[in-house]
Amino acid sequence: xxxxxxxxxxxxxxxxxxxxxxxxxxxxxxxxxxxxxxxxxxxxxxxxxxxxxxxxxxxxxxxxxxxxxxxxxxxxxxxxxxxxxxxxxxxxxxxxxxxxxxxxxxxxxxxxxx
Amino acid sequence: xxxxxxxxxxxxxxxxxxxxxxxxxxxxxxxxxxxxxxxxxxxxxxxxxxxxxxxxxxxxxxxxxxxxxxxxxxxxxxxxxxxxxxxxxxxxxxxxxxxxxxxxxxxxxxxxxxxx
Numbered sequence: 001x002x003x004x005x006x007x008x009x010x011x012x013x014x015x016x017x018x019x020x021x022x023x024x025x026x027x028x029x030x031x032x033x034x035x036x037x038x039x040x041x042x043x044x045x046x047x048x049x050x051x052x053x054x055x056x057x058x059x060x061x062x063x064x065x066x067x068x069x070x071x072x073x074x075x076x077x078x079x080x081x082x083x084x085x086x087x088x089x090x091x092x093x094x095x096x097x098x099x100x101x102x103x104x105x106x107x108x109x110x111x112x113x114x
Numbered sequence: 115x116x117x118x119x120x121x122x123x124x125x126x127x128x129x130x131x132x133x134x135x136x137x138x139x140x141x142x143x144x145x146x147x148x149x150x151x152x153x154x155x156x157x158x159x160x161x162x163x164x165x166x167x168x169x170x171x172x173x174x175x176x177x178x179x180x181x182x183x184x185x186x187x188x189x190x191x192x193x194x195x196x197x198x199x200x201x202x203x204x205x206x207x208x209x210x211x212x213x214x215x216x217x218x219x220x221x222x223x224x225x226x227x228x229x230x
Contacts, residue, residue: 004156034219043120043204043221044157089156102219104156 002027006090006105014113017080021108023073023090031095035064035075038087038107047075047088080112117141120205120222127195127229135190135225137205146188147219149204150174157204163188195229202226 004025013019025033032051036044048057048064050073056065061078077084087107094101118139127133139146144165149157149172159172163182177199178192188207192199205222 036221041202041224041226043206043223045221046218049218102159104158106154106156109154 002092002094002101002103004090004092004103004105006088006108008108009106010109010111012111012113013080015080015082018076018078019080019110021075021077021088021090021110023075023105025071025073025090025092025103025105027071027092027094027103029095030068030071031093033064033066033073034091034093035062035073036089036091038089040086044089077110080110082112082114085110085112118205118207118220118222120203120225122225123223124226125228127227129194129196129229131195133192133195133227135203135205135227137188137190137222138186139188139207139220140186141207141209141220142185143207143209143220144185145208146182147206147208148172148178148180148188148190149206150176151202151204151224153202161190195227197229200227200229 007022034049035047038044047062050066052068063076066073087109089107090105092103121136146163148161150160151157158174160174160176161180163169169180178190180190202224204224206219208219
């Protein structure tokens with residue numbers, strides 16, 4: 001069964017600190033893995049997208065890693081800001097159909113305190 | 115900022131009413147999707163479309179229907195709203211698969227529907 005599991009479910013950190021969010025998946029055949037940021041009551045916004053051959057990708061203070069062998073990914077946030085408070089969703093796309101089906105994790109709810 | 119728009123952002127409506135949630139994109143994308151998301155839960159695909167006059171049901175069974183008469187427009191309709199339909203509905207679009215399987219999916223801001 002194709003699944004995407006994220007941990008932790010929620011996380012509270014102080015402003016300026018770093019944090020790492022985890023994603024494990026069983027989606028096969030694998031096409032790509034994406035991290036999205038979703039503010040409360042809004043649609044998800046893409047942070048990074050990685051294919052099988054990519055191990056790491058950065059977008060400003062966000063750095064995503066991918067280990068396709070162990071089917072794990074992480075999202076590292078550096079020098080957190082209050083505006084980083086949001087849900088971070090790991091999404092894995094398969095390549096078994098022309099739709100490129102997306103499988104969503106439940107997200108990690110990050111809260112950054114001043 | 116993605117050019118995909120949903121209206122209304124919030125809707126509170128009585129049981130039994132007919133509602134249509136609007137979704138429009140100006141990127142010329144062929145693929146469009148509707149997702150349902152409950153608080154703290156993952157997104158579930160309820161409808162998708164490959165292009166004009168193409169609509170398919172997604173993974174999560176839904177009493178809603180969709181239509182795709184124009185490329186840019188993908189409305190979702192509930193003929194008779196019920197409290198169980200209370201949820202957030204997210205619309206998304208992406209470019210055709212011929213441009214590469216890694217094409218980005220862009221999401222609208224969502225419609226928060228409450229049926230009382």
